[in-house]
Amino acid sequence: MSKNNNNRLPRAKGSEMAAFYTPKDCARKVKRIVFQPENRRIIEEFLTILEMKEKFVEHDVPIPNKIVMFGPPGTGKTLTAFYMAQQLDIPLVLVRLDTIIHSHLGETASNVRKIFEYAKASPCVLFLDEFDAIARTRDNNDEVKExxxxxxxxxxxxxxxxxxxxFMAATNLQEELDHAVWRRFDTKMTYGMPDDVTRNEYLRLLIGDFNQEQQTLQFASSSLKGCSFADMEQIVLKAKRKAIIESTLLSAEHIQYSLEEYKPHLNTEELQIN
Ligand SMILES: Nc1ncnc2c1ncn2[C@@H]1O[C@H](COP(=O)(O)OP(=O)(O)OP(=O)(O)O)[C@@H](O)[C@H]1O
Ligand SMILES: [Mg+2]
Structure with missing residues (x-):
């Protein structure tokens, strides 16, 4: 992670309000990113529009610049922000929510303003995770009018x-977002647990060239159904570690033991997109 020296990141509570990643840092993170078809299409279209900026200006059609992503944990929302920065060759500025939220909400509002001012002054992907924490519907907050x-x-x-x-924002809790805030986004993406094709594609990337017994990939693909990408990654890493310790080929048993040890929070019904 590198520092931006030209335009210093705003600070609050004595620390920087965001982490700064260069496009190169971002490229390292997204080596194995897998998109579900609909999200891939949305992102490709978004990037195409940015490449054709002049045409849009000519036709007086605004260029999209605000993306909101929602879906369960470990499905690639944060990773997509890294991907976008890498594709656009601009830095990723990842906002530290705990730093901008202040017990004096007036202070929080001022921090939000500062972070947007920073992004206006220096081109970047400004990413706000757990967006619901500051964009909660206003009716729900009678107790905290501020x-x-x-x-x-x-x-x-x-x-x-x-x-x-x-500007990119992510949340697990779409229903909690203020409607007026929701409406401001020109691009919306839903994330879910991987479908069969996507799960296979991701497992092939994870296990691909590791020395393994036949059927390992096939076994992993059927036994890890319902896992998020993040769960699959952890389980496969665990299994690889076991294989390395034992100096054996990676096998279905390694995957099975790791799955039992890891105990993923399985949810096959949760927003599975096909
Ligand atoms: N679509 C994906 N393709 C490849 N890897 C993924 C994908 N989604 C998740 N992963 C893996 O899981 C890790 C966590 O993913 P990420 O941080 O993007 O999840 P998230 O959707 O932002 O979750 P949360 O809601 O908890 O913030 C990534 O670093 C990556 O290793
Ligand atoms: Mg995230």
């Missing part, structure tokens, strides 16, 4: 976000 101020600031920042940067 929260409305944070959401209003956010709305203003989104409306004024006309610059070379891209």
């Amino acid at each position: 929260m409305a101020r944070v959401v209003n600031t956010l709305l203003q920042c989104l409306d004024e976000f006309e610059c070379g940067s891209i």
